[in-house]
Amino acid sequence: MTDTATSAPAPARRAWLLAEFCLLFFVAPALQFAFFDTLGVFGPIAVVCLLAVVLLQLTPGWHWRELIAFHGLARWLPFLAAFVILAIAIMAALVLWLRPYAFLSMPVERTGLWVLIMTLYPVLSVIGQEIVFRPLFFRRYGHLIGGPVIRVVLNAGVFSLAHLFYQNWVALTLTFLGGIAFGYAYERSGSFPLVFLMHTLAGQALFTLGLGAFFYHGSIPG
Template sequence: MRSEKPGESRVFLWAEFLFLFAGVPLLILMLRRPGILFLVLWGGGLACWLASRAVPRGSAQGWREMLRRFALCGAALTLATWLLAPGLFLSLPLHRPRFWALIMLLYPLLSVWPQEIIFRRFLFARYEPIFGRATVAVSALAFGYAHIIFLNAWAVLLTLAGGWLFARSYAATRSLTFSGVEHALYGCLVFTIGLGQYFYTGAAWHH
């Protein structure tokens, strides 16, 4: 657990947290420019990596349990999509296979990795002193809330649930690799089974 630096009061850390994790998503939503979103994601990921680079690497353990959990939750999500939204099911790989393959290749690196740095390693390293045991819940809530930029409840609900899983994994292992792989598995599944449209700013911002 990271201790507060001299001069950093709990009030300051609270204010900083609210600005970064509540204010910035609202700013992105107000501006609605993809360039701003990517700047915040990649620039913010780099800044958070630099700010938390001294955090010791954890030990990635529990792969079998994580994969078993993914198989169970992934199967349930796939079945629910097939039953409740058959028109969306597998729409991306069936109708745009090259774009789907590109997402499978680039999404873990360009989206998952910076998000895990921001919402897991940096958030835990910086704010666990003020949130304590509630940091897992705070990470999940911040992660879900950030997806208000997509202007639909499904994006928020899915990422809230996913954020809880990823935050728990990170809290248990302190391994960015472990939580990142888990995040990538669920994210790639979401795009594959047809729910990716809920995570597309082009559809949300041009209505």
């Protein structure tokens, strides 16, 4: 298979990549939001993840072994620990403000479901999201976007936009803040294992603390 964007002249390649970028990160979430009753949650996400895999395969310089490249991760462990502590503090305060009755309710009252989410969430949700929003975003489209600060903020913005279909400010705010942290970490380190761990631990804490209702498709207004 030929990467059309790579084989085209520079201006045409740039236009092609910009079109890809807009379709994946703006048009796709807008369509999912507008036609959620028809499209649902998982179909659009699966299509975008599949496209991300294909496009990354066509991206010059990308190697799939980067997904399990742990070199250099150790020096980022203090950052990871600080992020997790801050994320837990913010989310605990948020749940105590908005849903105090739900604080730690899932592990206590629905232990089986909680264990299932803790186990499957990293595999079924985090890996796909991180491939789309970190390697694909930064490695294939990063050179189209200004400096590192602009890249990180835009990355957080489109990551938040992808959660628009949840239709609540908590999901949009937390994913934007998380996107800032994940984007910064990937921009600086280039480490997929690092952002995978950050996203996994933050998501597990979110469901454990009691904010899962804001990220549950069954709670979306009809």
